Amino acid sequence: MSKFIPLIRLLPEARVINPIYGGIAQKMRMRIFLLFLIMFALAAAQVLDIPVGSLLASAQWNLSFFAVGGFSLVLTVLVRFILPSMKPRDI
Numbered sequence: 190m191s192k193f194i195p196l197i198r199l200l201p202e203a204r205v206i207n208p209i210y211g212g213i214a215q216k217m218r219m220r221i222f223l224l225f226l227i228m229f230a231l232a233a234a235q236v237l238d239i240p241v242g243s244l245l246a247s248a249q250w251n252l253s254f255f256a257v258g259g260f261s262l263v264l265t266v267l268v269r270f271i272l273p274s275m276k277p278r279d280i
Contacts, residue, residue: 245253 242253245256
């Protein structure tokens, strides 16, 4: 117990540092989750691309191109209205 007594003097500083570290840790967890989500989406797209494209092409050869174009259009509209606008910063 006596070896922890010098650490008691650091308690006020620890109360200040802990919320700051907690905020940084929370941001890091969110970044890790978003990176996982992007990597999962890329892997799923690579796995599902060939079967879905073949299925659409079996119905009509140009249907897969229209599907990609329509999906891109929907995503463009969603990105435009959901994501906040980012203004360039002076470096």
